[in-house]
Amino acid sequence: MNAYLICFWAILQREVLRFFQQRSRLLSALVRPLLWLVVFAAGFRSALGVSIMPPYESYILYQEYIVPGLCAMIILFNSMQTSLSMVYDREMGSMKILLMSPIPKSFLLLSKLIAAACLSLLQVVIFLLLANLVDVEIPWWGFIYAIPSVFLSAFFLGALGLILSNFIKQLENFAGVMNFVIFPMFFLSSALYPLWKIQESSLWLYWICQYNPFTYCVEMIRFALYGQTNIQASMVVLSCVLVCGWVAVGTFKPKK
Amino acid sequence: MSITITDVTYSFKAKPVLSAINLTLNPGFNVLLGPNGAGKSTLLSLLTGQRTLQQGNITFADYDITQETRAIMGQLGVVFQQTTLDLDLTVLQNLTYFGALHGLSAALVLERITPVLTQLALIERLHDRVRSLNEGHRRRVEIARCMIHLPQYLLLDEATVGLDVDSRKLIIEHIRAIVASQKLTVLWTTHLMDEVLEQDPLFILNQGKLIEQGLCQSLLLKHQQSSVFDLYRALTQPQGLL
Numbered sequence: 126m127n128a129y130l131i132c133f134w135a136i137l138q139r140e141v142l143r144f145f146q147q148r149s150r151l152l153s154a155l156v157r158p159l160l161w162l163v164v165f166a167a168g169f170r171s172a173l174g175v176s177i178m179p180p181y182e183s184y185i186l187y188q189e190y191i192v193p194g195l196c197a198m199i200i201l202f203n204s205m206q207t208s209l210s211m212v213y214d215r216e217m218g219s220m221k222i223l224l225m226s227p228i229p230k231s232f233l234l235l236s237k238l239i240a241a242a243c244l245s246l247l248q249v250v251i252f253l254l255l256a257n258l259v260d261v262e263i264p265w266w267g268f269i270y271a272i273p274s275v276f277l278s279a280f281f282l283g284a285l286g287l288i289l290s291n292f293i294k295q296l297e298n299f300a301g302v303m304n305f306v307i308f309p310m311f312f313l314s315s316a317l318y319p320l321w322k323i324q325e326s327s328l329w330l331y332w333i334c335q336y337n338p339f340t341y342c343v344e345m346i347r348f349a350l351y352g353q354t355n356i357q358a359s360m361v362v363l364s365c366v367l368v369c370g371w372v373a374v375g376t377f378k379p380k381k
Numbered sequence: 382m383s384i385t386i387t388d389v390t391y392s393f394k395a396k397p398v399l400s401a402i403n404l405t406l407n408p409g410f411n412v413l414l415g416p417n418g419a420g421k422s423t424l425l426s427l428l429t430g431q432r433t434l435q436q437g438n439i440t441f442a443d444y445d446i447t448q449e450t451r452a453i454m455g456q457l458g459v460v461f462q463q464t465t466l467d468l469d470l471t472v473l474q475n476l477t478y479f480g481a482l483h484g485l486s487a488a489l490v491l492e493r494i495t496p497v498l499t500q501l502a503l504i505e506r507l508h509d510r511v512r513s514l515n516e517g518h519r520r521r522v523e524i525a526r527c528m529i530h531l532p533q534y535l536l537l538d539e540a541t542v543g544l545d546v547d548s549r550k551l552i553i554e555h556i557r558a559i560v561a562s563q564k565l566t567v568l569w570t571t572h573l574m575d576e577v578l579e580q581d582p583l584f585i586l587n588q589g590k591l592i593e594q595g596l597c598q599s600l601l602l603k604h605q606q607s608s609v610f611d612l613y614r615a616l617t618q619p620q621g622l623l
Contacts, residue, residue, distance in 0.1 A: 128484025135481030139470070146469050218465040221431060226482035227455035233482075 132228050133236045140240035143210070150206065154248050155255070157202065158195040163259055166191050180351040188261050192253070193347035194316025196271075197339065199252055200245040200279050205307055207241035208286030212293050231374045234287065238370075242279035249275050267350040274349040277362050278342040284369035291376050314340040338365045382442050382533045382566050383407050384428070389437035391423055398423045399589045402437070406568055410560045412577050412597075413570040414609075415586035416617055421570040422462055424586070425538045428568070429459050441534060455483065458527030462538040464519055468512040472503065472522050475511060476529060483530040490529055497525045500555060517548030524552055528559070535559075535567040541576065549576075574610040583609075587617045 145151060166188040181189075214220040223233055249271075253263055289306065313330070314337050315323075324331035334340050338361060345358035384406040391399040399420045415421045426432040428439060430450050439446040441453045466475050473491070480490035498504045501521040511519060520540060527535060537556065541549040553576055560567050569576070577583060579598040584591060593600060593616055597609060606612040 131481045131484055131486055135478050139467070139474075139478050142474065143467075143469055217468075218461060218463045219467055221429075221459075221461055222465050222479060223482065224431065225429065225454050225457065225459060227451045228482065228484065229451070 129228065129232060132226070132232070133239070136233065136236040137240040137243060140207070140210075140237070140244060144244050154199065154203065155251060158199055158252050159255060161191065161195055161198070162188060162256060162261070180348045180353045180355075186261075188256075188259065190319070191317055192256055192261050192263065193350055194311075194314070194343050196249045196252065196275065196346050196350075197278060197314075197316060197343045198311055199248045200275060200342070201282050201307055201311060201339065203245045203248060204241055204279060204282035204286045205289075207237065207244075207283055208290040211237075211287065211290045215290075230377065234374055234377060238280055238283040238287070241283045242276045245279040246272065246275050263350050264352065266352055270352050271346055271349040274342075274345045274359075274362075277359070277366060278346065281338070281342065281362055281365040281369055284366065284373040287373035288369060288376065310337060310339040313337050314343055316340075316343045338362065341365075382564075384534060384566055384568070385438075385440045386424075386428075387438045387440075389424070389427065389434065389439065391420075391427060391432070391435050393423075397589055399427075402586075402591050404584055404591060404594055406566050407582070408560075408564050408566045409582060410557055410567050410569060410578075411582045411584065413568055413584045413586060414572065414574075414577065414613060415570070416572060418588075419586040419617075420589040421586055422538055425459075425461075425536055425568070425570060428536055429457065430454065455530065456533040458530070458532035458535045460520075460523045460527050460535075460537040460540045462542070464516075464523065466511045466519055466522060466526075469510065471508050471510050472498075472514070473507045475522060476526055479526050480529045485530060493529055493531075494525055497528060501525055501551065517544045520544060520548065520552060524555065533565060535565055537567070538570050539572070540569070541571070541573065549573075574608070574613060577609045585613065585616055592616055 169187055211220070214223070224230070226233060250268065253268060256263065285306075311317075313333050315334060316339070320331060320334055320340070323334055341358040341361040344355050345362055348355040348358070386402050386404050386406075389399055389402040390397070402424065413421055413424070423432065427434060428446070430446060430453070434447055441456065444453050446453055467478070470478065476494055477487040477490050480487070485493075495504065498507065501524065503518065503521050503525065506514060506518060511522065514522070524537075524540065527537075535556070540556075541552055544552070556567060556569070559565060571577075577597055579596075579601070581597050583593075583595065583597040583600055585593040593604075595603070601607070601609070601612055604612055604615055606615055
């Protein structure tokens with residue numbers, strides 16, 4: 126087998142093994158979105174009415190509306206946790222082993238991002254299957270159609286996480302940054318409320334959400350789950366992948 | 382297959398850590414001796430590309446470290462002072478992961494590593510998580526790991542510090558046996574004098590300067606000292622403390 130393929134496969138295997146060995150991470154990856162879906166969405170169901178808007182062809186329940194946002198949230202958390210593992214590797218010394226490889230660093234980083242994207246996809250699929258149990262029906266072909274969207278979003282958010290990890294010297298600092306990145310990105314997007322509803326309540330908030338690239342991840346996944354393509358969202362996310370990927374590889378700091 | 386270090390100077394936040402280091406490491410067991418903070422680990426991190434050269438030059442045979450880092454990494458085996466194993470993976474998973482980073486298949490890694498692990502009395506622990514191993518066993522795994530890709534050069538940074546006598550003896554004898562059979566260039570950094578033999582090329586670093594180099598027995602004669610410990614003390618400690 127080609128040396129690059131062997132290397133990629135090993136990085137993928139390591140990330141998957143670590144994910145399944147860290148039970149709390151596995152559990153929280155599934156429980157977190159389910160809590161939002163079952164508890165939060167149930168509570169807001171009567172308060173929030175969602176009118177007909179693309180890609181939906183009829184009135185939908187609030188639970189159904191937030192599922193794409195929760196899929197994006199899973200990707201966001203997983204991507205940031207992958208970056209966290211980079212900080213951990215740097216702090217614990219195992220990053221040195223990665224640097225001793227004769228294989229180019231850009232390929233190693235790309236492999237890490239692909240591995241993180243595969244983990245994100247796995248979690249999204251499990252979440253969607255569980256969502257079906259609470260009467261959120263996503264067409265089965267939506268699962269297939271959403272794969273590229275999930276991958277693209279995972280790449281963008283993973284690269285963003287890598288950029289952030291360059292500025293973090295200790296694990297403790299990373300937790301703080303996560304609070305300043307994950308939550309604002311998630312709440313200031315169309316994950317929980319449609320943008321027109323945000324516009325009704327606050328115009329400046331609406332513009333922040335419009336300029337938040339995470340909004341486009343959510344919308345891209347939302348359309349894909351129903352077999353449609355949101356060209357604008359896809360283009361924005363693709364641009365973010367290219368820019369963040371380039372910056373992440375170019376500015377990667379393997380040392381403390 | 383020599384390593385040549387020429388005029389290497391390195392500073393950290395304007396504080397000099399290494400000053401005009403010049404030395405050549407020839408095939409064999411070379412010992413770098415120096416007290417804590419002498420600059421041994423910094424020199425090793427420059428040799429392994431973990432730090433970028435600020436001044437001077439390092440070559441591995443014909444390869445320049447600033448130009449052909451990847452080619453050098455393919456021929457370099459390293460044991461760092463701080464453990465670099467993934468504690469959540471098993472011994473085998475750690476070894477196959479490292480092998481894969483060098484493009485080696487798991488089957489090939491297992492084939493190469495089985496006799497080494499047998500010699501290091503680790504074969505029984507192959508499927509144990511590294512977290513469950515004691516410090517001595519973890520070190521042995523790292524020693525085995527640094528040989529997987531059949532390197533030409535071995536750099537070991539205080540590989541036996543903190544280990545019990547038996548583990549230290551096993552590791553150092555293993556490395557010396559490899560050097561004898563495979564003609565590798567080894568740099569063994571330590572501050573444990575009993576690890577130095579009279580026939581070893583010895584390099585003594587103190588406060589960022591290479592204060593002495595040569596065959597251990599020649600240096601003992603030159604400085605009229607009876608043991609490596611006395612030689613080391615005479616060269617590294619201020620007169621008032623002797």
